[in-house]
Amino acid sequence: xxxxxxxxxxxxxxxxxxxxxxxxxxxxxxxxxxxxxxxxxxxxxxxxxxxxxxxxxxxxxxxxxxxxxxxxxxxxxxxxxxxxxxxxxxxxxxxxxxxxxxxxxxxxxxxxxx
Amino acid sequence: xxxxxxxxxxxxxxxxxxxxxxxxxxxxxxxxxxxxxxxxxxxxxxxxxxxxxxxxxxxxxxxxxxxxxxxxxxxxxxxxxxxxxxxxxxxxxxxxxxxxxxxxxxxxxxxxxxxxxxxxxxxxxxxxxxxxxxxxxxxxxxxxxx
Numbered sequence: 001x002x003x004x005x006x007x008x009x010x011x012x013x014x015x016x017x018x019x020x021x022x023x024x025x026x027x028x029x030x031x032x033x034x035x036x037x038x039x040x041x042x043x044x045x046x047x048x049x050x051x052x053x054x055x056x057x058x059x060x061x062x063x064x065x066x067x068x069x070x071x072x073x074x075x076x077x078x079x080x081x082x083x084x085x086x087x088x089x090x091x092x093x094x095x096x097x098x099x100x101x102x103x104x105x106x107x108x109x110x111x112x113x114x
Numbered sequence: 115x116x117x118x119x120x121x122x123x124x125x126x127x128x129x130x131x132x133x134x135x136x137x138x139x140x141x142x143x144x145x146x147x148x149x150x151x152x153x154x155x156x157x158x159x160x161x162x163x164x165x166x167x168x169x170x171x172x173x174x175x176x177x178x179x180x181x182x183x184x185x186x187x188x189x190x191x192x193x194x195x196x197x198x199x200x201x202x203x204x205x206x207x208x209x210x211x212x213x214x215x216x217x218x219x220x221x222x223x224x225x226x227x228x229x230x231x232x233x234x235x236x237x238x239x240x241x242x243x244x245x246x247x248x249x250x251x252x253x254x255x256x257x258x259x260x
Contacts, residue, residue, distance in 0.1 A: 051190075077215045078208065085206055085217035089121055089143060095190040097152065 001062035004052035005093040007072040011047060021105045024052065027068050033057055038105040044096055051101075059083055059090070066091075117149045117197035121189040122159050124167045126179060128210075136211035140174065142167045146201040146227070147194035159201065160186055162225050170205055170220070201225040 012020075021038060028035040034055040042048050052069070063083060067076045075093075082090035122144040131138050144163055148155045164181050171179045205220035233241070 081208060081215035081217035082206065085219045087143060087204060087206060087217070087219075089145060089189075092123060092143075092187075093189065094123075094187040097188075 001059055001091065002054055002056040003091075004054060004062055004066050004069065005071075005091055006050040006052070006066055006069045007043065007047070007075050007093060008050065008070065009043075009047040009072060017104060024069055024105075027065060028052075028054065031057075031061065031065060033061075033065070034107075035105075036107050037103055039101045040104045041099045041101045044094070049093055050104075062091070115149050117147050117194040118152075118191040119145065119147050119194045120152070120155055120159065120191050121145050122156070122163065123187045123189075124163055125185045125187065126171065126183065127185075131209075134209070134211075136209045138210075139208045140171055141206050141208065142170065143204045143206070144201050144225075147196065147198050148227075149197045152188075152191060156186075156188060158227055158230075162201070162227065163203070166203065166223075166225060174207070174220070199227045199229075201227060 017040075024038065025035060036053040036055075039051040039053075040048055041051070050069075057065070060083070063076070063079055066079075079090050079092065082092070124142045124144070126140045128137050128139045130136075142163065144159060146155075146159060148158075164184060164186075167184060168179055168181070171177070202222065202224055204222045207218040207220070209216050209218065
């Protein structure tokens with residue numbers, strides 16, 4: 001798993017988002033995971049989704065990190081059930097066409113883009 | 115156009131099962147690598163997936179589900195190496211009991227996407243005529259501007 005997906009069901013101030021990026025970096029550092037970039041996209045109604053591009057990690061660690069990054073509790077529980085049942089694409093996060101992805105963090109050494 | 119991995123999920127709403135005494139939902143997860151416009155591919159996939167999902171739901175619970183009650187969702191497409199007409203389908207039953215979700219696995223299947231049908235002779239003729247008219251109109255427009 002090289003992409004972590006986080007669902008946030010509220011809109012926040014850009015300053016709060018800056019702090020959140022620092023928290024995400026700290027969480028990745030804690031688990032020795034290299035963070036390449038963070039993309040943000042508005043969800044259908046009530047918040048936004050975040051996509052963290054990271055160095056590949058095993059599925060259980062990815063799920064744990066998503067929980068630590070403040071993913072929606074219902075989604076964590078559902079994804080855990082899917083992962084236990086052996087579903088390969090367990091990390092479900094719905095995507096809506098014509099929604100624009102914005103990069104809110106990019107690691108300096110990585111040449112990754114959207 | 116480059117092929118892309120399209121992940122589609124078909125979901126039912128949650129209902130309460132009196133016999134098992136737990137909340138349940140049924141879902142199908144499709145994975146396909148296809149070329150072309152995402153909207154067209156979504157329609158093509160939904161066309162084969164919805165009847166399959168209805169049949170599986172009926173076999174499992176003995177109840178029919180209307181197509182408008184099925185929620186179809188997509189994930190962000192990812193680049194694929196090759197395109198294929200095969201669609202992998204995995205079925206799961208999610209139950210919620212005792213503050214925890216459980217997923218029950220069902221058989222996984224491979225569906226095949228049909229090639230788009232060639233239009234009938236009459237339709238092709240009609241399209242040719244329409245193209246002709248458009249060309250004539252555009253020529254007329256150019257002359258008038260001169």
